[in-house]
Structures are given as C-alpha cells and as structure tokens.
Amino acid sequence: MNNDSGSKPAVRVRGLRRTYGTGHDAYEAVRGVDLDVPAGSITALLGTNGAGKTSTLEVLEGLAPASAGEVSVLGLHPVSDRAEIRRRTGVLLQRSGFSGDLTVRETLRQWSGTLTNPRPVDEMLGLLSLEDRADVRMLALSGGETRRVDLASALMGDPELVILDEPTTGLDPESRREVWRLVDGLRERGATVLITTHYLEEAETLADRLEIMHAGQIVRSGTPTEIAKGHPSTISFAPRPDVPEDLLGVRRVIHEHNRTTLETSALQDSLTELMAWAQHNEVRLEDLDARSPSLESVFLAIADGRDPDPSPLEVGSL
Numbered sequence: 206m207n208n209d210s211g212s213k214p215a216v217r218v219r220g221l222r223r224t225y226g227t228g229h230d231a232y233e234a235v236r237g238v239d240l241d242v243p244a245g246s247i248t249a250l251l252g253t254n255g256a257g258k259t260s261t262l263e264v265l266e267g268l269a270p271a272s273a274g275e276v277s278v279l280g281l282h283p284v285s286d287r288a289e290i291r292r293r294t295g296v297l298l299q300r301s302g303f304s305g306d307l308t309v310r311e312t313l314r315q316w317s318g319t320l321t322n323p324r325p326v327d328e329m330l331g332l333l334s335l336e337d338r339a340d341v342r343m344l345a346l347s348g349g350e351t352r353r354v355d356l357a358s359a360l361m362g363d364p365e366l367v368i369l370d371e372p373t374t375g376l377d378p379e380s381r382r383e384v385w386r387l388v389d390g391l392r393e394r395g396a397t398v399l400i401t402t403h404y405l406e407e408a409e410t411l412a413d414r415l416e417i418m419h420a421g422q423i424v425r426s427g428t429p430t431e432i433a434k435g436h437p438s439t440i441s442f443a444p445r446p447d448v449p450e451d452l453l454g455v456r457r458v459i460h461e462h463n464r465t466t467l468e469t470s471a472l473q474d475s476l477t478e479l480m481a482w483a484q485h486n487e488v489r490l491e492d493l494d495a496r497s498p499s500l501e502s503v504f505l506a507i508a509d510g511r512d513p514d515p516s517p518l519e520v521g522s523l
C-alpha cells in the first residue's frame with residue numbers, strides 16, 4: 206500500500222455545513238463541523254440518530270457538495286479530485302448497490318474489474334468468511350451476508366483510506382467481532398479508517414479517537430478515556446428513598462421507580478461512606494452496582510440534553 210500522506214491528517218474538515226432543501230423547507234443537517242482524521246488511525250464518528258454523520262460522510266465521499274466549509278481527503282478535493290480519491294479509498298455505504306441477480310463470486314469479480322490493483326476474489330471471500338456463500342445469488346443472502354460482501358468490495362482495492370458507514374449494523378455478535386478484527390487489521394496494514402457506528406462498545410474497542418456528533422455538530426473529541434473523564438461515576442441499587450444525599454463526593458442522587466443512583470466524583474470515598482451508612486443502619490443494598498464513568502454515560506447525557514458542556518471541546522488537547 207502506498208501511504209504517502211505523511212503526518213498530515215488523511216481527512217481534514219473545517220467549518221463544514223450541509224443544507225437540504227431551500228427557502229422555507231431548508232434544513233441544515235451539518236452545522237459547522239471541524240474534523241481531523243489522523244493518517245494511520247481508526248477514528249469513529251458517533252452520534253445520536255439524525256446527528257448528521259451520513260450527511261458528513263457523503264461530502265467526504267464526493268457524493269454531495271458542501272454548503273460551506275473546506276474538506277480535504279488525502280490532500281485532495283472530494284469533488285474535483287473524485288477519480289483519484291476513489292482509486293485510493295474504500296467506501297462502505299449504508300445501503301448496498303449491487304444487483305441481486307449475480308452470485309457473490311460474480312459480484313466481487315465484476316467489482317474487481319473496476320479496481321487498479323485488486324486483492325484476489327478468493328482472498329476476499331476467505332477474509333469475510335463468505336467461501337460457502339460464493340455461488341449464492343446476492344438476492345438470496347441474509348442482511349449480514351450482504352453487509353460482508355459490501356465490506357469485501359470496500360477493502361478489495363487495498364485502500365489507503367477506508368470509510369465505513371455503520372459496517373456492523375445487522376450483523377450478529379460473532380460476525381461483528383470478525384469485522385472488528387478485520388478493521389483492526391487495516392490499521393496494521395497502515396490504512397486510515399473512518400467509521401460511523403451506533404455501537405458504543407464497537408467505538409471503544411476499535412477506535413483510537415472518537416468524534417461525537419449531535420444536532421449537526423461535533424460536541425466531543427478525544428480517546429474514549431479522555432471523553433469519559435470528568436463525567437461522574439455512578440453507584441446504583443434497588444430503590445432506597447432514605448439514602449443520605451451528603452455522602453462524600455456525591456453530586457446528585459436520582460430516585461427512579463426501580464433504582465436509586467448516586468452520581469459521584471469520588472467513587473471510592475462515596476462507596477466507603479455508603480457502606481458505613483448501610484452497615485450502621487443494617488440496610489442491605491440490593492442489586493448494588495458501582496461503575497467508573499463510561500462512554501455510554503457521556504453519550505446518554507449528550508443524547509438527552511444533559512451534557513454538562515455542550516460546546517465543542519477538544520478533550521485530547523487538554
């Protein structure tokens with residue numbers, strides 16, 4: 206693979222805006238996105254439904270023009286240099302564009318004919334565990350199998366940059382893990398990967414960097430640990446309306462119908478005091494759970510508007 210992008214980001218986006226429709230019907234789906242995808246990294250673009258991830262990717266892929274802003278992909282312009290970018294990039298769209306009449310092998314063979322330096326069809330069939338489906342027509346495949354053919358075609362040209370829009374949606378847990386191994390392997394080959402996903406575990410497992418998008422903007426950037434840092438840890442148990450609210454480190458006590466949750470900035474201190482209170486009052490805390498801040502808690506806070514700092518934040522640079 207010829208990765209000559211040096212230390213420059215493989216993808217650089219500044220002030221990207223994208224509007225659908227015009228006049229009264231205009232809707233701005235992307236509202237000033239800045240994004241760097243470092244060369245050789247796996248970067249995950251995460252977001253709530255309708256956050257603008259696909260709308261952003263479509264501009265990078267040269268499928269749609271930006272309303273405003275600057276975009277460079279492998280140092281090139283997504284529209285005017287589209288042919289060159291396509292040669293060096295593997296793209297997995299959300300929807301497959303292959304005809305249903307051809308078999309899997311015929312589909313990949315046909316696709317292979319459009320590439321400059323394709324990896325062998327049989328190698329791709331093996332890589333995606335599709336050998337025993339090779340002679341089945343595309344229309345007879347399951348959703349997960351179709352997704353794997355799409356992925357095989359995206360990776361066949363041994364691309365420098367791989368853009369994967371929800372690569373594991375519709376896959377069972379085992380196939381999902383296979384795809385993770387495959388994506389991880391791309392990093393070892395020196396490729397740059399930009400992936401969108403709804404699965405937080407996927408983003409945490411795979412990505413070097415996360416970009417969290419909400420309502421058309423990037424609201425958090427950094428490694429999973431950096432992003433979770435600063436968010437509260439939680440201690441929760443079966444409902445206890447009598448639990449003291451002034452335990453060391455506790456910022457907030459949430460009483461829900463089936464659970465009491467303490468948010469704390471000092472997990473061990475709060476837990477120690479809670480246990481002392483429980484012992485002193487002979488209280489048994491049923492279904493006790495204590496956890497450090499997770500990407501999930503940050504994501505949920507963003508999704509339901511509880512994000513303590515909704516302004517764009519470059520956590521990684523702190």
Ligand SMILES: Nc1ncnc2c1ncn2[C@@H]1O[C@H](COP(=O)(O)OP(=O)(O)OP(=O)(O)O)[C@@H](O)[C@H]1O
Binds near residue numbers: 257
């Ligand atoms: N062709 C279109 N015309 C008008 N609005 C659109 C169009 N395509 C997308 N949108 C709107 O733009 C917003 C962003 O959509 P987009 O598909 O980019 O989000 P997403 O982050 O990829 O969402 P999801 O995770 O649900 O796939 C949504 O509110 C969507 O309804």
